[in-house]
Amino acid sequence: MTVSSDGLVRWWTRLRALPGGPWLFSRAIGWLVPYSGSIRARVRELRPGYARLTLRERHGIRQHLGSVHAVALVNLGELTSGLAMLTALPPGARAIVTQLSAEYFKKARGMLTAESTVGTLGTVGTEEMLVEAEIRDATADVVCRVTARWKVGTSE
Numbered sequence: 001m002t003v004s005s006d007g008l009v010r011w012w013t014r015l016r017a018l019p020g021g022p023w024l025f026s027r028a029i030g031w032l033v034p035y036s037g038s039i040r041a042r043v044r045e046l047r048p049g050y051a052r053l054t055l056r057e058r059h060g061i062r063q064h065l066g067s068v069h070a071v072a073l074v075n076l077g078e079l080t081s082g083l084a085m086l087t088a089l090p091p092g093a094r095a096i097v098t099q100l101s102a103e104y105f106k107k108a109r110g111m112l113t114a115e116s117t118v119g120t121l122g123t124v125g126t127e128e129m130l131v132e133a134e135i136r137d138a139t140a141d142v143v144c145r146v147t148a149r150w151k152v153g154t155s156e
Contacts, residue, residue, distance in 0.1 A: 009087050012046040026053075029083075035123065036079040039072050041114070043083070049118045051083035057110050069105035070144075074102050076114050077133035077146020084116035085131055085150050092154055098128070099149035109142040127152050 011028070015021035022043060030037020039061055045052040053076065054062075061072040076102055085095050116133040128151055135144040 007049060008083070009046060020088045029079075033079070036075055036082075039075050039079075041076055041079055044078075044113075044151065046083060046087060047148035049084055050116070051080050051087070052102050052113065052115045053083070055112045055114070057108070057112070065107070066108050068112065070102065070104060073104070073144040074100060074113075074136055076112065077102065077116075077135060077144065078148055080114040080119075080133040080135075081116040081131040081146065081148040081150075084118045084133075085129070085148075085152075088118040089152070093152060094154070095150045095152045097148050101147045103145045104143070105145075106137075106141060106143050108135065108137060110133055110138045112143065114146075130139055 015025045026042045041053045041055045055076050111151040114133050114135045133146045
């Protein structure tokens with residue numbers, strides 16, 4: 001199943017105002033993308049070219065040192081950059097990640113917030129874009145920066 005960029009924003013707009021709507025939207029994203037859904041991130045804000053998600057530290061995503069696992073952080077960054085990217089795509093375009101990288105700055109603990117911004121895309125040929133997602137802890141310190149290389153093209 002695929003969802004168009006305007007469809008994502010439309011569903012977010014419909015659901016966010018309802019009691020439990022952001023939770024339901026986040027669960028639907030997790031159902032559409034099961035691996036990303038495994039971390040149980042919550043979409044907090046979504047508009048064309050912008051996504052903000054949160055992730056609550058819990059036992060299932062910790063590593064042996066008692067902080068959030070590096071791969072859970074990459075998963076959160078990729079999901080956040082992906083939602084920002086997909087909501088920026090013009091009709092008839094699609095995107096796929098071709099490379100991921102991450103920089104870690106401090107142990108990730110507690111409530112984490114990831115943000116990503118993508119400029120609105122015009123006419124799309126085949127191109128590559130780098131999209132960053134910064135992940136901050138409750139004190140607003142950057143704990144991780146994920147960079148996703150997206151190949152953007154037409155769906156034909």
